[in-house]
Amino acid sequence: MNNRPSLNRPLSDVNRPSLNKPLSEVLAAGPSPDKYESILLAAIRVFARNGFFNAKVADVAREAGVADGTVYLYFKNKEELLTSIFNYTLDEAIALAKVETEAVADPAQKLERLAKLYLRLMGKDRNLAVVFHFELRQPKFIEQFSATKLNEFLDFIVAAVKEGQLGGSFREEISPSIAARALYGALAERVIQWILSQDEAPLVDSCGPLIDLFLNGVRR
Amino acid sequence: MNNRPSLNRPLSDVNRPSLNKPLSEVLAAGPSPDKYESILLAAIRVFARNGFFNAKVADVAREAGVADGTVYLYFKNKEELLTSIFNYTLDEAIALAKVETEAVADPAQKLERLAKLYLRLMGKDRNLAVVFHFELRQPKFIEQFSATKLNEFLDFIVAAVKEGQLGGSFREEISPSIAARALYGALAERVIQWILSQDEAPLVDSCGPLIDLFLNGVRR
Amino acid sequence: MNNRPSLNRPLSDVNRPSLNKPLSEVLAAGPSPDKYESILLAAIRVFARNGFFNAKVADVAREAGVADGTVYLYFKNKEELLTSIFNYTLDEAIALAKVETEAVADPAQKLERLAKLYLRLMGKDRNLAVVFHFELRQPKFIEQFSATKLNEFLDFIVAAVKEGQLGGSFREEISPSIAARALYGALAERVIQWILSQDEAPLVDSCGPLIDLFLNGVRR
Amino acid sequence: MNNRPSLNRPLSDVNRPSLNKPLSEVLAAGPSPDKYESILLAAIRVFARNGFFNAKVADVAREAGVADGTVYLYFKNKEELLTSIFNYTLDEAIALAKVETEAVADPAQKLERLAKLYLRLMGKDRNLAVVFHFELRQPKFIEQFSATKLNEFLDFIVAAVKEGQLGGSFREEISPSIAARALYGALAERVIQWILSQDEAPLVDSCGPLIDLFLNGVRR
DNA sequence: CATGAATGAGATTTCATTCAT
DNA sequence: CATGAATGAAATCTCATTCAT
Numbered sequence: 001m002n003n004r005p006s007l008n009r010p011l012s013d014v015n016r017p018s019l020n021k022p023l024s025e026v027l028a029a030g031p032s033p034d035k036y037e038s039i040l041l042a043a044i045r046v047f048a049r050n051g052f053f054n055a056k057v058a059d060v061a062r063e064a065g066v067a068d069g070t071v072y073l074y075f076k077n078k079e080e081l082l083t084s085i086f087n088y089t090l091d092e093a094i095a096l097a098k099v100e101t102e103a104v105a106d107p108a109q110k111l112e113r114l115a116k117l118y119l120r121l122m123g124k125d126r127n128l129a130v131v132f133h134f135e136l137r138q139p140k141f142i143e144q145f146s147a148t149k150l151n152e153f154l155d156f157i158v159a160a161v162k163e164g165q166l167g168g169s170f171r172e173e174i175s176p177s178i179a180a181r182a183l184y185g186a187l188a189e190r191v192i193q194w195i196l197s198q199d200e201a202p203l204v205d206s207c208g209p210l211i212d213l214f215l216n217g218v219r220r
Numbered sequence: 221m222n223n224r225p226s227l228n229r230p231l232s233d234v235n236r237p238s239l240n241k242p243l244s245e246v247l248a249a250g251p252s253p254d255k256y257e258s259i260l261l262a263a264i265r266v267f268a269r270n271g272f273f274n275a276k277v278a279d280v281a282r283e284a285g286v287a288d289g290t291v292y293l294y295f296k297n298k299e300e301l302l303t304s305i306f307n308y309t310l311d312e313a314i315a316l317a318k319v320e321t322e323a324v325a326d327p328a329q330k331l332e333r334l335a336k337l338y339l340r341l342m343g344k345d346r347n348l349a350v351v352f353h354f355e356l357r358q359p360k361f362i363e364q365f366s367a368t369k370l371n372e373f374l375d376f377i378v379a380a381v382k383e384g385q386l387g388g389s390f391r392e393e394i395s396p397s398i399a400a401r402a403l404y405g406a407l408a409e410r411v412i413q414w415i416l417s418q419d420e421a422p423l424v425d426s427c428g429p430l431i432d433l434f435l436n437g438v439r440r
Numbered sequence: 441m442n443n444r445p446s447l448n449r450p451l452s453d454v455n456r457p458s459l460n461k462p463l464s465e466v467l468a469a470g471p472s473p474d475k476y477e478s479i480l481l482a483a484i485r486v487f488a489r490n491g492f493f494n495a496k497v498a499d500v501a502r503e504a505g506v507a508d509g510t511v512y513l514y515f516k517n518k519e520e521l522l523t524s525i526f527n528y529t530l531d532e533a534i535a536l537a538k539v540e541t542e543a544v545a546d547p548a549q550k551l552e553r554l555a556k557l558y559l560r561l562m563g564k565d566r567n568l569a570v571v572f573h574f575e576l577r578q579p580k581f582i583e584q585f586s587a588t589k590l591n592e593f594l595d596f597i598v599a600a601v602k603e604g605q606l607g608g609s610f611r612e613e614i615s616p617s618i619a620a621r622a623l624y625g626a627l628a629e630r631v632i633q634w635i636l637s638q639d640e641a642p643l644v645d646s647c648g649p650l651i652d653l654f655l656n657g658v659r660r
Numbered sequence: 661m662n663n664r665p666s667l668n669r670p671l672s673d674v675n676r677p678s679l680n681k682p683l684s685e686v687l688a689a690g691p692s693p694d695k696y697e698s699i700l701l702a703a704i705r706v707f708a709r710n711g712f713f714n715a716k717v718a719d720v721a722r723e724a725g726v727a728d729g730t731v732y733l734y735f736k737n738k739e740e741l742l743t744s745i746f747n748y749t750l751d752e753a754i755a756l757a758k759v760e761t762e763a764v765a766d767p768a769q770k771l772e773r774l775a776k777l778y779l780r781l782m783g784k785d786r787n788l789a790v791v792f793h794f795e796l797r798q799p800k801f802i803e804q805f806s807a808t809k810l811n812e813f814l815d816f817i818v819a820a821v822k823e824g825q826l827g828g829s830f831r832e833e834i835s836p837s838i839a840a841r842a843l844y845g846a847l848a849e850r851v852i853q854w855i856l857s858q859d860e861a862p863l864v865d866s867c868g869p870l871i872d873l874f875l876n877g878v879r880r
Numbered sequence: 881c882a883t884g885a886a887t888g889a890g891a892t893t894t895c896a897t898t899c900a901t
Numbered sequence: 902c903a904t905g906a907a908t909g910a911a912a913t914c915t916c917a918t919t920c921a922t
Contacts, residue, residue, distance in 0.1 A: 035885095035886095051358055051359060051360065053273040056911090056912065056913085057912075057913065057914080058912080058913090061888095066886080066887090067886065067887045067888055068887085068888065068889095068913090068914085069886070069887060069888060069889095069914080069915075069916080070885080070886055070887070070888095071914095072913095072914065072915080073885070073886075077913080077914075078912095078913070078914090130359060133357070134357050134358055134359050137353070137354050137357035138271055138354060139271060139350060139354050139415075140271065142354070142412070142416060143416060171436075173432075174429065174432075174433060175429055178410075178426070178429050178430065178433075179429075179433060181406070181409050181410065181413055182406035182409065182410070182430055182433055182434075183406075184409055185405035185406040185407070185408055185409025185410070186401070186402035186403075186405040186406050187405070188405055188409065189401050189402065189404055189405025189408065190398075190401060190402070190405065193401055195359075206398070209394065209395055209398050209399075210398065210402055212393075212394075213394060213398075213399060213402055213434075213437040213438065214402075214433075214437060215437075216391075216436060216437045216438070216439075217433040217434060217435075217436045217437030218433065218436075219436075255902095255903095276894090276895060276896085277895075277896060277897080278895075278896090278905095281905095286903080286904090287903060287904040287905055288896090288897085288904080288905060288906095289897085289898075289899080289903070289904055289905065289906095290902085290903055290904070290905095291897095292896090292897070292898080293902070293903075297896075297897075298895095298896065298897090475906095475907095491798055491800065493713040496890090496891065496892085497891075497892065497893080498891080498892090506907080506908090507907065507908045507909055508892090508893085508908085508909065508910095509893085509894075509895080509907070509908060509909065509910095510906080510907060510908070510909095511893095512892095512893065512894080513906070513907075517892080517893080518891095518892070518893090573797070574797050574798055577793070577794050577797035578711055578794060579711060579790060579794050579855075580711065582794065582852070582856060611876075614869065614872075614873060615869055618850075618866070618869050618870065618873075619869075619873060621846070621849050621850065621853055622846035622849065622850070622870055622873055622874075623846075624849055625845035625846040625847070625848055625849025625850070626841070626842035626843075626845040626846050627845070628845055628849065629841050629842065629844055629845025629848065630838075630841065630842070630845065633841055646838070649834065649835055649838050649839075650838065650842055652833075652834075653834060653838075653839060653842055653874075653877040653878065654842075654873075654877060655877075656831075656876060656877045656878075656879075657873040657874060657875075657876045657877030658873065658876075659876075695882095716915090716916065716917085717916075717917060717918080718884095718916075718917090721884095726882080726883090727882060727883040727884055728883080728884060728885095728917090728918085729882070729883055729884065729918085729919075729920080730881085730882055730883070730884095732917095732918070732919080733881070733882075737917075737918080738917065738918090
């Protein structure tokens with residue numbers, strides 16, 4: 001299996017030079033990630049630092065160690081850099097959510113694992129958390145994605161709540177989708193606080209109180 | 221009662237034309253709000269429509285029915301338009317929160333009133349809701365304000381939770397500030413959903429399930 | 441009547457400041473033409489010097505003595521500068537053609553006056569001649585205009601040829617439109633030669649041989 | 661007879677791959693022209709389609725079925741592609757003019773054959789006609805070439821006119837060079853009309869009226 | 881010879897802001 | 902106070918050209 005499962009490639013493979021090389025050679029390239037990824041990771045850092053609109057493509061290029069024009073070999077335009085970050089991240093979140101929810105049977109445990117997963121994902125890269133919670137909060141992007149990828153992730157929460165209701169441990173009168181959004185909102189707000197507070201403690205450590213609050217809220 | 225209680229005046233009063241006019245003349249202007257306010261309200265509409273960064277000051281001026289340069293007589297620059305919207309709104313929210321929480325004694329009822337207040341405030345102007353939840357989600361703005369005005373509002377929630385704990389109806393082990401943020405996150409996420417779904421039902425109608433979930437979460 | 445009849449104004453009059461001033465004030469402005477015209481005349485010089493594609497809008501602005509952005513207050517984009525030159529020139533040519541052909545009755549004399557008119561128009565500004573015969577020879581522009589404005593001018597030649605045929609002095613078997621194009625082609629080629637040869641003699645002086653050749657060609 | 665008589669080779673022969681291959685191998689390549697020629701022909705199509713300045717070297721390369729870099733093995737730069745088209749075409753025109761004018765003795769017939777030759781040459785490839793009459797009408801190119809290759813072709817017309825004058829059939833008072841340019845201008849204008857009108861009839865068919873007009877013009 | 885990924889200089893255009901009227 | 906024409910800095914994106922493979 002591809003070791004970069006969540007990578008979203010917006011341009012044809014023709015543009016991915018590494019794909020034209022034997023795998024051994026790509027690996028031999030050493031620690032330097034290939035250009036597509038290094039540009040994307042640079043964009044995360046730069047957008048987190050300056051904000052999407054204030055960031056210059058030239059900054060991203062310099063951060064990635066490539067020429068300005070090279071960015072456009074891998075991304076159609078500046079906006080695609082941002083949407084790719086979103087896809088990059090959510091693809092990973094979705095893949096992990098699948099794994100986590102299949103690992104346990106108890107709905108409450110599933111919810112806890114999903115919450116932890118999200119906080120762990122954001123907590124491992126503050127820059128990514130910034131871009132994800134600030135820069136992507138643009139109507140244009142939200143409209144474009146919330147209906148698809150983000151919903152795909154939230155569906156794991158929805159499903160777990162439904163399971164809990166069917167199993168009898170969660171209250172019936174709660175709307176799973178409203179509850180799922182409420183949990184997501186609480187998690188997102190927690191991420192924002194973590195970002196702003198410069199909190200040094202791992203973000204995932206703050207999962208306990210939140211999930212406790214939520215589970216108490218949904219339980220009979 | 222002040223007819224513009226939440227109005228935040230960023231420029232010296234010297235710049236406020238109406239203050240230099242005799243009261244009779246201001247009143248003679250009729251029902252139309254004065255220029256400061258009409259520009260601010262225009263900015264809310266324009267920023268909601270195009271996003272802060274894509275909106276042009278000229279658009280705001282046209283929408284307000286004034287010349288481009290006039291905007292700068294009332295606001296230092298484009299950014300101050302945005303921050304003024306934030307202040308404008310939060311001043312109102314804080315004033316209302318004070319009223320609402322003083323009206324009842326039960327902490328649970330206080331929380332419900334605060335939640336309703338927020339949803340009512342956002343629900344009465346979709347444009348404002350858009351600007352508040354999308355455009356203001358910029359690190360620059362968040363950093364600048366979350367420590368002050370927004371916290372001031374959240375403190376009403378924190379206080380109610382603490383009251384509930386002291387009164388014995390809420391669980392002690394819950395951190396009031398974490399709980400407050402969780403509630404706020406859930407409310408904010410609900411607002412975003414309402415914006416995106418083009419939901420025609422009043423936003424405040426969806427308060428019930430959320431507050432029910434939260435109160436169940438915090439109660440013993 | 442407007443003393444600048446051939447001026448083509450691509451933007452709304454709102455953008456033409458002089459129109460908002462009393463006529464006396466505009467005239468009082470003295471020898472400096474208003475901005476629209478000075479930018480257009482600057483564009484003729486710059487495009488003639490560097491060619492349309494190699495010319496920078498910044499060059500035009502500098503030549504006109506305005507800021508870069510000012511060009512865009514009067515012209516939608518760089519291309520409109522070029523098309524405006526075309527319109528500017530042909531409007532004048534058409535107006536003059538009307539005058540010239542109404543001044544005499546003899547078809548041969550009409551043709552001579554039309555030819556002279558064209559050579560005089562081009563001969564009075566080498567830069568304009570360059571732009572007109574080189575830069576505008578782009579399929580995009582030709583397709584866009586040859587069917588309209590240029591044809592309008594050529595129609596004066598066509599009409600004169602037809603008159604000559606009806607009057608019996610010109611041969612019937614000649615197609616007026618083919619003849620008109622042939623004359624225009626000969627004139628245009630003469631202009632090109634004049635441009636390239638750096639000929640100091642007035643361009644219009646070379647009208648005699650050409651019109652003699654053409655009239656001999658069409659006469660019985 | 662040279663099978664590529666009009667080919668102008670701007671780069672040293674060392675760069676012409678086919679010259680380094682054994683003849684058998686070149687022939688074995690089949691009917692496909694060699695790379696130099698296929699790039700040149702591709703450039704004619706692409707320049708005709710998009711215009712020289714809007715055309716990308718990459719487009720030419722794709723059209724020719726070679727890599728971008730390969731273009732630079734055969735042509736110094738983009739501009740040389742254009743000048744080579746000019747030379748390619750005029751070399752052929754000059755060679756044909758020589759043949760045609762040697763085939764008949766009568767100056768009038770010579771002129772007719774030269775006119776037909778030009779129209780036939782342009783008429784057999786609309787793309788070439790477009791590039792020749794639109795794209796090459798750049799001062800830079802005109803200045804560079806009109807003094808040499810194009811004059812070389814026009815000299816055949818000049819010579820025929822002079823012969824006619826010496827033979828007594830053409831009027832003495834006509835300047836041969838002015839007459840030659842006039843005829844060329846008329847032919848060129850006709851080509852332009854043919855291009856723009858999307859005329860389906862062979863271009864050479866329209867030679868009759870033009871040459872008739874011209875001969876009548878120069879004859880006693 | 882051929883390739884095509886990478887380069888990076890450069891130009892159009894936008895738009896926040898100013899200031900003379 | 903109000904205006905809106907003018908400014909000019911700034912940034913995205915393109916594309917001719919190069920050169921390592």
